Amino acid sequence: MAFVDSEVSGGTAADQDALSVKIVVAGGFGVGKTTFVGAVSEIEPLRTEALMTEASTSVDDLSMLPEKRTTTVAMDFGRITLADDLVLYLFGTPGQNRFWFMWDDITHGAIGAVVLVDTRRLADCFGAIDYVEQRGIPFLVALNAFDGVQEHDVEDVRDALQIGPEVPFVVTDARERESVKVVLVTLVEHAMSLIQQP
Amino acid sequence: MATSDGRRVRPYLATRGRTRPVQDIAIEALVSTTTNGRDHGADPEPERERILRLCHSPRSVAEVAAIVSTPLGVARVLVADLESENLVRVADPHAAYAGSSEPARNLSVLERVRDGLRRL
Numbered sequence: 001m002a003f004v005d006s007e008v009s010g011g012t013a014a015d016q017d018a019l020s021v022k023i024v025v026a027g028g029f030g031v032g033k034t035t036f037v038g039a040v041s042e043i044e045p046l047r048t049e050a051l052m053t054e055a056s057t058s059v060d061d062l063s064m065l066p067e068k069r070t071t072t073v074a075m076d077f078g079r080i081t082l083a084d085d086l087v088l089y090l091f092g093t094p095g096q097n098r099f100w101f102m103w104d105d106i107t108h109g110a111i112g113a114v115v116l117v118d119t120r121r122l123a124d125c126f127g128a129i130d131y132v133e134q135r136g137i138p139f140l141v142a143l144n145a146f147d148g149v150q151e152h153d154v155e156d157v158r159d160a161l162q163i164g165p166e167v168p169f170v171v172t173d174a175r176e177r178e179s180v181k182v183v184l185v186t187l188v189e190h191a192m193s194l195i196q197q198p
Numbered sequence: 199m200a201t202s203d204g205r206r207v208r209p210y211l212a213t214r215g216r217t218r219p220v221q222d223i224a225i226e227a228l229v230s231t232t233t234n235g236r237d238h239g240a241d242p243e244p245e246r247e248r249i250l251r252l253c254h255s256p257r258s259v260a261e262v263a264a265i266v267s268t269p270l271g272v273a274r275v276l277v278a279d280l281e282s283e284n285l286v287r288v289a290d291p292h293a294a295y296a297g298s299s300e301p302a303r304n305l306s307v308l309e310r311v312r313d314g315l316r317r318l
């Protein structure tokens with residue numbers, strides 16, 4: 001980040017701001033999203049809540065109606081400072097897939113999504129895959145290594161999910177930093193390849 | 199701010215002069231306290247005060263919400279109001295690139311992200 005004379009900034013855009021980008025970590029309930037984020041985040045994963053009714057009501061109206069604040073939707077996220085002027089955030093989607101309004105916030109402008117899959121509960125990822133496919137969000141499928149998923153299981157899962165060969169499939173252990181790094185690099189490279197050959 | 203019976207009075211209604219719709223602020227947009235914000239002195243609203251202190255080093259809107267313990271929508275309103283008063287700056291990656299390519303679809307940005315991840 002360029003340190004400019006703070007005298008001149010006076011609260012305007014004189015400073016060179018860092019750029020922030022994000023990657024989404026999606027998948028069904030309990031599939032390891034928070035574990036995955038925590039494995040590479042430089043901070044303990046933080047939790048942000050949104051109000052269920054934010055989808056339909058303006059915030060200003062809501063703030064006058066505290067009795068509407070019944071349902072909150074939580075998402076976990078972490079941060080990785082990649083350079084002085086570049087920060088990557090990892091946002092885990094809410095475990096309950098029905099809160100799609102929150103997904104719009106999380107995915108808007110994202111580099112892409114890691115869809116985490118527990119092969120014992122394949123159907124749990126259908127919602128996430130439908131969502132990212134429909135919106136054209138670059139994604140890969142990461143089989144979380146509960147119960148020792150093997151590389152040779154990958155093509156079976158790809159068939160079961162009916163996902164074409166253009167989408168990367170990887171096996172990961174969400175608890176392992178190195179493994180999570182590889183998944184993220186693979187996703188970024190996939191997003192790059194989609195730009196290079198649109 | 200609290201009333202005599204201890205109920206909180208919601209401080210989020212000051213909405214004059216915001217520069218954009220609150221919902222448009224990206225959750226990863228970086229908030230930093232401006233020189234004005236540093237010179238502002240203690241703000242009577244505890245949440246605003248916490249944000250002004252917190253963002254001496256830039257933080258995303260999502261971090262602001264999590265650390266100040268407000269729902270995301272409330273954090274957006276607080277940040278937007280502080281921005282309109284010139285007390286914080288909001289570096290929104292999407293707004294900054296409006297009209298050109300988004301950072302997430304910019305090859306040189308993605309290269310930097312990839313290389314940064316490899317170096318971790």
Ligand SMILES: Nc1nc2c(ncn2[C@@H]2O[C@H](COP(=O)(O)OP(=O)(O)OP(=O)(O)O)[C@@H](O)[C@H]2O)c(=O)[nH]1
Nearest residue numbers: 029030031032033034035095144145146173174175
């Ligand atoms: N064996 C094994 N356990 C894992 C792995 N990843 C996560 N777990 C465990 O699975 C449980 C759920 O992980 P979380 O990271 O909380 O899952 P989540 O997707 O964030 O869950 P929700 O937010 O509730 O949907 C935790 O007890 C983790 O320790 C893995 O790769 N292998």
Ligand SMILES: [Mg+2]
Nearest residue numbers: 033034076092
């Ligand atoms: Mg979680």
